[in-house]
Amino acid sequence: MPAGGELAALERLAAILPPPPPGETWIGDDAAVLVAPPAAAALLFASDAVVAGVHVDLDLMSCADAGWKALVANVSDVAAMGGRPWRCVAAVTGASAAQLEQIGAGLAAAAERFACPLVGGDLAGGAQLVVSVAILGVAAGRPVLRSGARAGDTLLVTGPLGASAAGLRELKADRRAGGSTVEAHRRPLARVEEGIAAAEAGATAMIDVSDGLGLDLHRMAVASGVGVELDSVPVAAGASLDEALAGGEDYELVFAVPVPPAVIRRFASAGLRAPVVIGRCVENPAARLLGGSPFEPRGFEHTLG
């Protein structure tokens, strides 16, 4: 078998991961064996891929960042349902042995940070680096879909937007750029506790800002059959309003609630940063207004040729 081959790489990867709890078997078999969570809980299942040259520019960020980002994008999908991440698997294609070691480190760091162990996966060759992660999450209560918002609901976001896009802009201007926006681009955080707090406080619909507020909010509005009227959008320090509206990859959560004070109290009692009211859902399903003017449902949508 070739040196630097699949088996050796898997062994190195397994060595940096924590051991499974009793009854579970992780990396090294055909499938990971998991002890099913309590039957009362709903399971959440999602997948998100990060492609070099599409989602990440490896001239501007490391393979470890790419691994982190792939896992966090998945954790954010679970967070946007009001769930808690539980276990994940990764299929990595097109990585060199050196890249794989970095990707593994980034995946392991994010897995530890979000308490979502990497339990298995697949390695294969390829001409382009792709890190595909699939995640299992658990919801204690009813998961929050995109489709439950009603006219009259208040819209809130868990934090200011645009930092990731601003960080990418700064890196393009200067590869050695640093600071909070660059960190937001390279190592975004998913809002797990915020998603759970929003769900518990009665959120009727929720989505994560992965592709851009304008586009993600549009998706929630379409799924719910409502329009949206925004008063203002919180812009992250160093970012422009355009980056906040269309930048994406901030992984803040946007959600609708009938009773905003309850959710604000719930965030406070959980020790979380206060969510920001940005507007409301309205009857007219075509409404897409910011400060009274139409906004475009723009953001990052993959063109499929």
Place this chain on the structure above:
Amino acid sequence: MPAGGELAALERLAAILPPPPPGETWIGDDAAVLVAPPAAAALLFASDAVVAGVHVDLDLMSCADAGWKALVANVSDVAAMGGRPWRCVAAVTGASAAQLEQIGAGLAAAAERFACPLVGGDLAGGAQLVVSVAILGVAAGRPVLRSGARAGDTLLVTGPLGASAAGLRELKADRRAGGSTVEAHRRPLARVEEGIAAAEAGATAMIDVSDGLGLDLHRMAVASGVGVELDSVPVAAGASLDEALAGGEDYELVFAVPVPPAVIRRFASAGLRAPVVIGRCVENPAARLLGGSPFEPRGFEHTLG
């Protein structure tokens, strides 16, 4: 939003998939919502990717075949644990809109054939087509690992090997080739009922022949700390012994049992093709013998550069 974009493609894909059962929400939200299976069962979680130019040659097979193959490779991982496939997600990168439609058709056909609905996923751009599937399976009893074989156990395989490699050879010689070996290459089948029967009849270790019998059996032997002595290997019609030993992608299951008659009766009573005895596990962990001569643990292992 661009025509032929991600949203439109997702809508077309969702339209060909069956509707979810009550309580579940599939494609169209941040994550699929699943009703957790009974708490008594172990969950199985795995991921396998198919890369164009690595696992599949799109000059010789269709994108629908690639979708089928990606899903079946995952079903086979669950089958090799003695489990039943339950739900899957797919991340498809680098597909054109036309390719995506075909891949979706192949995924949907395999999902229906193996009763494993596609409940979500991700679409993204890229320079090379990659279909990454992740699967959830359920084991009614104790899952069968690779590591449980003991010296004295008999080794069996669920069917003849080498058909997939033979089919690829025939296609390379003539793109219009057809017949059972070509079908085995383009549309392999996973052995779900066989894996469950083997598990129920007391299999101590099991693995699917995905990379080649020599390499996969080597992996099982290493995990179990035993050697293997093979008397003979069943070769599929049209295939060579070398293709049977090193070809891979047959997705037959190889397993070890202490009491072969029990497993043979179990297969017969389930109406399954009789498994074939190929040899036994021995004390010497270095033994890799076929008909008394050493065999190489060869097969398809990805080189990671």
